[in-house]
Amino acid sequence: MTAIKLDAARPDAAQELAESRYSCGMGTDADEVHAWRAGDEAAGEALFERYYDGVARFFYNKVGEQAADLIQRTFLACLEGLERLEDPERFRSYLFGIAHNQLRKFYRNKHRDAGKLDFNLTSVHDLAPTPSRLIANRQEERLLLEGLRRIPLDYQVALELFYWEGMSAAEIGEVVGIPLGTAKTRLRRARQLLRDELAQIAASPELLRTTLDGLDGWAQGLRAQVADSEG
Incomplete structure (x- = not known):
């Protein structure tokens, strides 16, 4: 990882920040960003380890085998733009915002x-109609993964950030660059679009029923499986 240069006026800055961070255990995102900016490479590595799986999840159900390249591009852009991050406490939103931009750029190119x-109208299934390469344990989970790929990409992004990363509507709004009210509306609309799509592609009424009845649980259950499937 490329080091960020120390403040020449305070050559001891990185050491002070590192000692403070390690003395109280794992640092917050803001702690790690401040330390990283001061030249502590371990802080940057800690942030990458903290969020690698989440960024991987973001891409795997949307771009398949291209995910590895986009993950790398996301973290590189994160490093290059770190000094422009105004609020270190919002590092997660900043990082996923970069991932979101990389995804849109990928499909536009x-x-x-x-x-x-x-x-807002086009889905991953429209753009790349081949089946997802992800493997889920339960048929309800497999149906859910396919349903997510068939709703417009803006809505898929919102739902996956909500279910898989536990983001609030406010944080989702920060990631994709929309106001809070719009983010709340998008989440509501996304749930309805997903339900409608599941009804269209479910192999049986019983599978549809069990999927919809436990939708939140199936979505949460996929969280670990998505990254593990490509690991």
């Missing part, structure tokens, strides 16, 4: 009419 591409 891949699409012939990028100017006409509307992620």
Whole structure:
């Protein structure tokens, strides 16, 4: 990992921050960002380890085998833009915002009419109709993964951040660059679109029923499996 240069006026800055961080155990995101900026490479590594699985989850059900490249691009852009992060406490939103931008850029570069591409209307299934490479344990989970891929990308992103990363509507709004009220509306609409899509693709009424009845639980259960499937 590339080191961030120390403040020449305070050559002991990194050491002081590192000692403070380790004396109280694992630091907060803000603690780690401050230490990283002061030149403590271990702090940067701690942040990458903390969020690698989450960034991996963000990409795996959307771009398949291209995920590894986009994960790398996301963390590189994170490093390059770190000094522009105004509020270190919002590091997670900053990082996932970069991932979101990388995802949109990926599909715009891949699409012939990028100017006409509307992620509020277009799904991953529309853009890449091959089945997901992810493997889920239960048929309800497999149905849910496919349903997520079939709703418009903007809505898929919102639901996966909510279920898999435990983000609030406010944080989702920060990630994708929309106001809180719009984020709340998007989440409500996303749930309805997902339910409608599941009804269209479920192999049986019973599978649809069990999936919908335990939707929150199935979504949470997929959290660890998504990264593990590609690990």
